[in-house]
Amino acid sequence: MLTIDQTILLVIDIQGNLAQAMDDRGSLFENARKIIQGIQTFDIPLIVTEQIPAKLGPTIPEIADLFQGMTPIAKESFSCFQNPGFRETLEKTGRRQVLMTGIETHICVYQTARDLLAAGYEVYIVADAVSSRTARNREIGLKMMGDAGGRLTCTEAVLFELLRTAASEKFKDIFRIVK
Structure with missing residues (x-):
């Protein structure tokens, strides 16, 4: 069961032209925004990553505007967990339940989930807030x-x-977000 004091949200690589190539990207962007806004309502921390931002571009404005002032963690490995900066940031939170949203489901999201699970974290994939280029x-x-x-x-x-x-x-804040 998810708990406010043990949960963290991980937003993986929703950036540049790659984000625009995702299957059902409208739903992806809408649900990613909802989960981010909801998590912020509960004051749950979040971590944002970007895959080689110099080549793929920054997090798309529709998502980035929700966490102004926060610097995404740049990475080259597909798994966020293989990035020492990510691991250090995650460990500092002391949280063991990782909610995941982002792209691509079968590459970066999957490899990160696999590594987090192997390291003993509870992993929750927000299935309506992840996507790949094909369904x-x-x-x-x-x-x-x-x-x-x-x-x-x-x-x-x-x-x-x-x-x-x-x-x-x-309740009213969350209801406004999801309606």
Whole structure:
């Protein structure tokens, strides 16, 4: 079960022209924005990565405008976990539940999930907030992560699981985000 004090959100490589090439990118961008806004409502930390930003470009404005002042972690390895700066940033949070959104599902998201699971983290893949260039590759990536022990979830399920009750003071904020 996700908990506010153990969860962190990882936003993987939603950047440049690659983001524009994603299957069903409208839903990807919308759900990524919702999960980021919801996580921020709970004051849960997030980490953002960019794959070789000098070549692929920065995080797209639709996403980057949600975390102004935050510097994404640049990486070359497909798995975020293979980047020492990422590992150090994650370890400093002390959190063990990693929510994942980003691209591409069958490459960077999958390899990161696999490495996080091997290191003992609980991994939750926000399935409606990840994508690949093809729907089939997205499906395969989700299956590989599930087979490896990752937990598939969706934007609204995450936000309401963290909320726990409609009596919460944050209910109206979360409801506005998801409607």
